[in-house]
Amino acid sequence: xxxxxxxxxxxxxxxxxxxxxxxxxxxxxxxxxxxxxxxxxxxxxxxxxxxxxxxxxxxxxxxxxxxxxxxxxxxxxxxxxxxxxxxxxxxxxxxxxxxxxxxxxxxxxxxxxxxxxxxxxxxxxxxxxxxxxxxxxxxxxxxxxxxxxxxxxxxxxxxxxxxxxxxxxxxxxxxxxxxxxxxxxxxxxxxxxxxxxxxxxxxxxxxxxxxxxxxxxxxxxxxxxxxxxxxxxxxxxxxxxxxxxxxxxxxxxxxxxxxxxxxxxxxxxxxxxxxxxxxxxxxxxxxxxxxxxxxxxxxxxxxxxxxxxxxxxxxxxxxxxxxxxxxxxxxxxxxxxxxxxxxxxxxxxxxxxxxxxxxxxxxxxxxxxxxxxxxxxxxxxxxxxxxxxxxxxxxxxxxxxxxxxxxxxxxxxxxxxxxxxxxxxxxxx
Numbered sequence: 001x002x003x004x005x006x007x008x009x010x011x012x013x014x015x016x017x018x019x020x021x022x023x024x025x026x027x028x029x030x031x032x033x034x035x036x037x038x039x040x041x042x043x044x045x046x047x048x049x050x051x052x053x054x055x056x057x058x059x060x061x062x063x064x065x066x067x068x069x070x071x072x073x074x075x076x077x078x079x080x081x082x083x084x085x086x087x088x089x090x091x092x093x094x095x096x097x098x099x100x101x102x103x104x105x106x107x108x109x110x111x112x113x114x115x116x117x118x119x120x121x122x123x124x125x126x127x128x129x130x131x132x133x134x135x136x137x138x139x140x141x142x143x144x145x146x147x148x149x150x151x152x153x154x155x156x157x158x159x160x161x162x163x164x165x166x167x168x169x170x171x172x173x174x175x176x177x178x179x180x181x182x183x184x185x186x187x188x189x190x191x192x193x194x195x196x197x198x199x200x201x202x203x204x205x206x207x208x209x210x211x212x213x214x215x216x217x218x219x220x221x222x223x224x225x226x227x228x229x230x231x232x233x234x235x236x237x238x239x240x241x242x243x244x245x246x247x248x249x250x251x252x253x254x255x256x257x258x259x260x261x262x263x264x265x266x267x268x269x270x271x272x273x274x275x276x277x278x279x280x281x282x283x284x285x286x287x288x289x290x291x292x293x294x295x296x297x298x299x300x301x302x303x304x305x306x307x308x309x310x311x312x313x314x315x316x317x318x319x320x321x322x323x324x325x326x327x328x329x330x331x332x333x334x335x336x337x338x339x340x341x342x343x344x345x346x347x348x349x350x351x352x353x354x355x356x357x358x359x360x361x362x363x364x365x366x367x368x369x370x371x372x373x374x375x376x377x378x379x380x381x382x383x384x385x386x387x388x389x390x391x392x393x394x395x396x397x398x399x400x401x402x403x404x405x406x407x408x409x410x411x412x413x414x415x416x417x418x419x420x421x422x423x424x425x426x427x428x429x
Contacts, residue, residue, distance in 0.1 A: 009171040016167035024156045035148045043141045044109045051120035051134040081131040099131040177205035193220030294329045322359045327426035329366045331406045342399040343370040368422040376416030
């Protein structure tokens with residue numbers, strides 16, 4: 001199923017460019033208005049200055065052509081007007097409504113006839129009798145404003161383009177680790193538990209990568225343990241089933257033999273096999289039962305009842321010794337029972353003489369030792385190695401894994417005669 005939604009690269013690009021564009025617009029619009037006002041005010045101030053210079057140089061009753069003072073630009077439209085707005089001399093419209101505004105003795109400005117014009121009264125003792133009007137084409141002022149706006153717009157586009165470039169780079173930097181994590185997760189889903197994600201420099205992405213790596217390692221370990229556990233369980237069940245079938249076949253091979261003892265023995269072995277199966281299934285589940293104090297006496301009684309008969313049939317003796325005042329130990333009874341079954345089955349099949357089970361206090365924990373008088377283990381061999389050719393490695397490997405799952409250890413304390421020790425840590429209850 002394909003995931004839906006907007007890709008991260010596009011989303012980051014759109015967000016950054018949109019935010020940048022909004023920010024530029026919020027800054028640019030007020031700035032454009034301010035530039036418009038500034039350029040207009042500058043033009044008006046220049047015209048007011050020129051009008052004041054001309055008004056100061058014009059006599060109350062001018063005769064002849066108007067002589068402009070030094071410094072006044074020559075491209076201005078300068079004219080003299082009466083208080084009623086009629087032009088007396090110079091350049092400008094025949095009538096100016098702006099000129100009539102200056103009869104109050106003040107300077108005024110307005111856009112008139114496509115020109116930005118300023119009117120200023122000529123100083124006089126009897127009040128303003130002559131009005132000087134100075135004008136410049138308003139298109140020139142607007143052209144300057146528009147040029148400034150174009151420059152500002154170009155700078156805004158450059159800023160947005162730079163933001164888009166930064167967004168592309170940042171989106172790639174953010175999306176690349178997630179894409180690598182996606183590929184690693186897909187590989188993990190395909191059964192590759194060796195996935196590794198390269199560091200990206202982003203703390204959150206690196207934390208996710210580390211969590212994924214840790215999960216992959218744990219899953220790999222769990223799968224390996226499950227496979228080994230399945231192989232060991234198969235061996236244990238096959239061994240019990242083989243013994244049951246051999247007993248039945250032996251009884252059937254003797255004509256006229258009473259089959260009742262064989263059937264009873266088969267039922268006993270079947271019940272034991274069922275109990276072994278129940279214990280192993282229970283131990284293989286993830287939702288293990290809460291820790292409980294191990295009832296050593298009850299467990300040893302089970303061992304006595306289960307193994308006294310098989311050993312006695314082989315002419316061998318079973319001795320169980322439990323020291324008093326043992327420290328409290330929390331463990332799964334099913335796990336400890338299966339470990340002891342493996343050790344006792346190993347002693348029955350490969351050992352000789354008396355089989356001794358001793359439970360003793362070893363300081364902070366408890367030790368359960370199983371020994372016999374058999375030839376033991378060769379010095380150069382490891383009895384816990386899983387090998388189909390080994391005489392007892394598969395069962396002992398299962399026992400060791402069960403011991404480790406309970407926080408304990410199963411060790412070969414003595415090779416000849418063999419002595420196996422199950423060490424269980426003590427816990428306060």
